[in-house]
Amino acid sequence: MIAFFNKNIGNVLMLVIADNQGTKIDYERRADITRIFREDTGETVAWNFFGKEFEKNGEIKLSEKKVWKLEDEIAEAGFMDTIEGTAASQFKVAEIVEMEDHPDSDHLHVCQVNVGNPEHLVQIVSGAPNTHVGLKTVAALPISLMPNGTLIFEGSLRGVTSFGMLCSARELNLPNAPQVRGIIELSDNLVAGLDFKEKEMWHG
Template sequence: MIFAYNKEHVGDTLLIIVADDQGMKQGVERKGDVAKITTEDGRIVGWNLFSISEKMVIEGNGQVTLSNDQLQTINDWIHEAGFADTLLADDEPKFVVGYVQTCEPHPDSDHLSITEVAIDQGKVVQIVCGAPNIRKGLKVVVAKPGAMMPDGLLIWPGELRGVASTGMICSAKELQLPNAPKKRGILELPQDAIVGSAFTK
């Protein structure tokens, strides 16, 4: 679940993204200052909460983090508006340290690689990566599904050239780190970085 707030460009509205719409047509049901967004097959993919500053103070800009108390306030607001849905807390970090266990050339590309990357809780995911410096044995930053990149890009499971890819291996530039190198390539972390630990700027 992604919470996003940008008062200057979007207005006093908290955007809550709960799932990928997979390119489907969206419908909106609005009751007062609460709007539920669904796909044509009935899946809830998001909520818009208007005039959010009347309910709480949002710290930050772009992707923001809410406390459990704030989430409870949002659920109360959704119910008061007449919706029966409840949002569940998701405290799982979306940017984590990963370890590249395998790295093989993509069969249908001269620059893509297919990797298996260990992330949190012993889980291994397949990620297609186009960085020239990707290789087996690296510690890297993985943006997991449900992450929002600093530029607003949302990360969801997908395919690249017909191969499934779950998440993204990030460069310093994509993470908007200070003094990020201009040349292409993922961020290589120190070997003592702990796999599965949250990555923060």
């Protein structure tokens, strides 16, 4: 889940919780809440909450308590849906457990990645030249907002599904990021699944 606040258009809090995958969307408004959903499936992809107050424009972090309060407001407005998102960071310490060459590319790799549950590996396609089994790096999981404003969703790279991306230091705007291609190489001592914390984990 990604949360944005825009005080320039009615003090609206916008929550993006799913990718509409290019399909047509529709909306319904009740009281000060608008639900945006896919026309074909009815799946909720975003919520707008009007008349909110936050200190800054742009992306904001919502506490679990705040998410619960928004859930209550949705129910009070008469919606049957819920936010179904998470307030937790979507940038995780990730360990590449398995890797094979992409069947339709000479430089892409299909990786099975541990992001906290070794019994449920996440498939991510990477084209970084330093991708290898055993590497601890940073995974941006769906739905993540990159520093350049790009939203990360589940996608397909040449026919292979990728549930996020493995990040370079430059993509995360980290200080002293190497100017060569490659994903972040973290300490082997870090535990897969931890939230990535720049000040504690990056030593560029």
